[in-house]
Amino acid sequence: MISRVTPKEFKADGVDKSYDEIFLLICSNMDIQIEKGRFVYFLDTKYLMDTTKGMPYGNLTPAYDKILRFGLDQMKYPETEISNDFCKSYNAVLDSLSLLVDRIITKLKKLSFDTVRQRHWFERLKDQPAEHFEEAIQRMLFVNQMFWQTDHRLTGLGAWDSYLYPYYEKDIAEGKLKKEDVKEILKDLYITLHENYEYKSNILMGDTGQIFVLGKSDLNGNYICNDLTYLFIEAMKEVQLSDPKCLLRVSKHTPRELIELALESIATGIGAPLLANDDVVIPQLIEFGIDQTDAYEYTTSACWEPLIGGKSSSLNNMFFLNYLKALENLLKRERLENIKSFEELVDKYLVYLQRNIKEIKRILNMRYFQYDPLLSVFVDDCFKNKKDVSWGGARYHDVGVTSVAMGNLVNALFNIKELVFEDQRFTLYDVKQMTLLDFEGKEDVRKELRSKPSLWGSDDTDVAELVNRITSCVSKELEEYRSYLGGRLKIGLSGPTYLDAAKDFGASFDGRKSGEPFVVHISNEDNHGFTEIMNFASQLEYGEGRFNGNVVDLMVSPDFIHQNWDKFVDFLMICIKKGFFEMQMNVVSSKTLLEARKHPEDFPNLIVRVWGFSAYFKDLPDDYKDVLIERALKNEGAA
Numbered sequence: 001m002i003s004r005v006t007p008k009e010f011k012a013d014g015v016d017k018s019y020d021e022i023f024l025l026i027c028s029n030m031d032i033q034i035e036k037g038r039f040v041y042f043l044d045t046k047y048l049m050d051t052t053k054g055m056p057y058g059n060l061t062p063a064y065d066k067i068l069r070f071g072l073d074q075m076k077y078p079e080t081e082i083s084n085d086f087c088k089s090y091n092a093v094l095d096s097l098s099l100l101v102d103r104i105i106t107k108l109k110k111l112s113f114d115t116v117r118q119r120h121w122f123e124r125l126k127d128q129p130a131e132h133f134e135e136a137i138q139r140m141l142f143v144n145q146m147f148w149q150t151d152h153r154l155t156g157l158g159a160w161d162s163y164l165y166p167y168y169e170k171d172i173a174e175g176k177l178k179k180e181d182v183k184e185i186l187k188d189l190y191i192t193l194h195e196n197y198e199y200k201s202n203i204l205m206g207d208t209g210q211i212f213v214l215g216k217s218d219l220n221g222n223y224i225c226n227d228l229t230y231l232f233i234e235a236m237k238e239v240q241l242s243d244p245k246c247l248l249r250v251s252k253h254t255p256r257e258l259i260e261l262a263l264e265s266i267a268t269g270i271g272a273p274l275l276a277n278d279d280v281v282i283p284q285l286i287e288f289g290i291d292q293t294d295a296y297e298y299t300t301s302a303c304w305e306p307l308i309g310g311k312s313s314s315l316n317n318m319f320f321l322n323y324l325k326a327l328e329n330l331l332k333r334e335r336l337e338n339i340k341s342f343e344e345l346v347d348k349y350l351v352y353l354q355r356n357i358k359e360i361k362r363i364l365n366m367r368y369f370q371y372d373p374l375l376s377v378f379v380d381d382c383f384k385n386k387k388d389v390s391w392g393g394a395r396y397h398d399v400g401v402t403s404v405a406m407g408n409l410v411n412a413l414f415n416i417k418e419l420v421f422e423d424q425r426f427t428l429y430d431v432k433q434m435t436l437l438d439f440e441g442k443e444d445v446r447k448e449l450r451s452k453p454s455l456w457g458s459d460d461t462d463v464a465e466l467v468n469r470i471t472s473c474v475s476k477e478l479e480e481y482r483s484y485l486g487g488r489l490k491i492g493l494s495g496p497t498y499l500d501a502a503k504d505f506g507a508s509f510d511g512r513k514s515g516e517p518f519v520v521h522i523s524n525e526d527n528h529g530f531t532e533i534m535n536f537a538s539q540l541e542y543g544e545g546r547f548n549g550n551v552v553d554l555m556v557s558p559d560f561i562h563q564n565w566d567k568f569v570d571f572l573m574i575c576i577k578k579g580f581f582e583m584q585m586n587v588v589s590s591k592t593l594l595e596a597r598k599h600p601e602d603f604p605n606l607i608v609r610v611w612g613f614s615a616y617f618k619d620l621p622d623d624y625k626d627v628l629i630e631r632a633l634k635n636e637g638a639a
Contacts, residue, residue: 020088028096056152137189147374160228206243214233233262285306290396301317321360327352330348364483379394464540494582555632
C-alpha cells in the first residue's frame with residue numbers, strides 16, 4: 001500500500017513552510033535497499049511526498065547535467081546570497097540529499113559483497129564533479145530516483161547520449177572501457193530503470209514517462225550523433241524491455257545506418273524509437289518564442305510533446321480538446337434548417353469550437369502549481385532568479401493541451417457534405433437524430449458510413465486544408481492566453497484519451513457508435529500505401545502553437561518490413577525530407593495479437609505501442625487490446 005508523507009501546515013502565501021521538513025523526513029527515513037549489481041537504485045513507496053494543495057508537477061525532464069558538473073555542496077547558495085525563503089528551501093533540499101548520500105555510504109560499507117566502486121562514487125557526489133562514465137550514470141540515476149521518490153510522475157530521462165559522451169570518450173581513450181563494455185553497462189541501465197515498473201506506471205501499465213532522447217541537429221544544420229547514440233539503441237534492441245523507451249531525433253542529414261538501426265529496433269516489436277523530425281519541430285519551437293539555442297536542444301514530455309528539458313516547468317498535457325464536441329453542440333443547439341451550405345456549417349462549427357476552447361482556458365486559469373524546491377534545484381534559472389518553479393523561476397512555463405477525434409470529425413463533416421448538401425439524401429436534422437439516437441433503426445446508414453474509406457489521413461488537399469483551417473481557428477483562440485506565470489498555450493493533434501474520452505461520448509456521423517474509440521492520432525488503416533498518410537501529414541501546418549505532439553501512428557506487419565527492408569528504409573528517409581512531425585510504429589501481426597488475446601500466458605513478453613509508450617500486451621485493458629487488433633486487421637486487409 002502506498003502512503004504519503006503530508007505536511008503539518010500549508011501556507012497560502014506561496015511558500016509551503018513544511019516542505020523542507022517533509023523532504024528531510026524522507027531522506028532520513030526511506031528504506032535503503034541495495035542489491036548486488038552495477039548501480040545503486042531503490043524506491044521506498046512508504047515515503048512519498050504530498051506537500052501542498054497545488055497541482056503537482058510531473059511529465060518533466062530534470063537538468064541531469066547539473067549533478068555531473070557539480071557536487072551537491074557546490075550547488076548551494078553561499079550564505080551571503082540567501083535572500084528569501086526559497087533560497088533556504090533550495091539549500092535545505094541539497095542538505096537533505098547529502099544526508100541521504102551519507103546514509104547510502106554507511107549502508108554500502110556494511111554489505112557483505114564488494115561495494116568499493118559504488119562507495120567511491122557516492123563519496124565524490126557531495127563535493128566533486130563526475131569523473132567517469134559509470135559514475136556519471138550513477139549520479140543521474142540518483143537524481144531520477146529522488147524524483148520518483150517524491151512522487152513526480154512521468155519523469156523524463158533526456159539526452160543521455162549527449163550528457164554522457166564526454167565521460168564515455170575519456171574512459172575509452174584511457175583504456176578503462178571498450179565499446180562492448182559500454183553496451184553491457186547500458187543494458188544494466190535499462191534493467192535498473194525498468195525496476196519498479198508497476199509503481200512507475202501512471203494511468204496504464206507501462207505509462208511511465210521514462211524516455212531517452214537521442215541524436216540532434218546543431219545550429220549549422222548538421223546532424224549530431226555519436227557512439228552512444230548507436231549503443232543506446234543496440235542495447236535497447238537486445239534487452240527487449242517495454243520500458244524505458246526512446247525517441248530518436250532525425251533530420252534529412254541523419255545517416256542511413258542510424259535509420260537502419262532504428263528500424264531494426266522497431267521491427268523487433270518493441271515500438272521504439274519514436275522518430276521526431278528536427279527539420280519540422282525546431283522551426284515551430286523558435287517561432288513560438290523558444291530561444292534558438294534551447295530549441296536545438298529540445299527533448300520531449302512523457303510521450304511526444306516537445307519540451308525544453310531542464311529549463312522548462314511546462315506541463316504539456318494539462319487538458320484535452322475533443323474536436324467532435326463542437327459539432328455535437330452545433331447539432332443540438334442550432335436551428336439546422338437555416339444552415340444552407342457546407343461552408344456555413346463549417347463556419348458555425350468554428351464558432352462552437354471557439355466556445356469549447358474558452359471553457360478549456362477557464363479551467364486552466366483555475367490551476368496553480370505546487371511549491372517544488374527539488375524540481376527547482378534541477379531546473380535551470382530557478383537558482384539565478386531565486387524563484388521556485390511554481391513562482392515562475394524556470395525559463396519556460398508554457399502549458400499544453402492534447403486533442404482527440406479530429407479524424408472522426410473530418411470524416412463526419414465530409415459525409416455530411418456529400419450526403420446532406422450534395423446528394424440531399426438526408427437533412428442536418430436527420431444527422432442530429434441518427435447521432436443522438438445512436439443510429440437506432442438506421443443500422444444500414446451506419447454500416448454505409450463505416451464502409452466509406454477514411455478521408456482523414458488521405459492524400460486529399462481538401463482534407464488537409466480543412467484540418468489546417470480548424471487548427472488555425474484553435475491557434476487564434478489560444479493566441480492571447482497567458483497562465484498565471486505568463487506561460488502561453490499550445491496544442492497538438494495527438495492525445496492519449498482517444499479511448500477513455502470516447503467512452504461517454506455519443507455517436508458521430510462517421511459511423512462510430514456511442515462509446516466506440518476515436519481515431520488514433522494521425523492514422524488511417526484504410527491506406528495500404530504508407531506514403532499517402534505521410535503526404536497528408538506533410539501538408540498539415542504545425543506553426544502558431546500547433547506543435548504539442550503530432551504523431552503519425554502506423555500499424556505494420558513484421559513480414560511487410562522484412563520483405564521490403566531497403567524500400568522501407570528509403571521510405572523513412574524520404575518521409576523525413578517530406579516533412580512529417582513525428583512517427584511511431586506498431587510492428588505486429590493480427591494473428592499474433594489474436595493469439596495473445598486468447599492465450600496471454602503464451603505471450604508474456606509481447607510488446608505493443610500505446611499512446612506514446614510501449615507496454616506488455618498482457619497488461620493492457622481489453623478495450624485497448626481490441627483497438628490494436630482491429631487496426632492490425634484493417635491494415636492487413638482482413639476486416
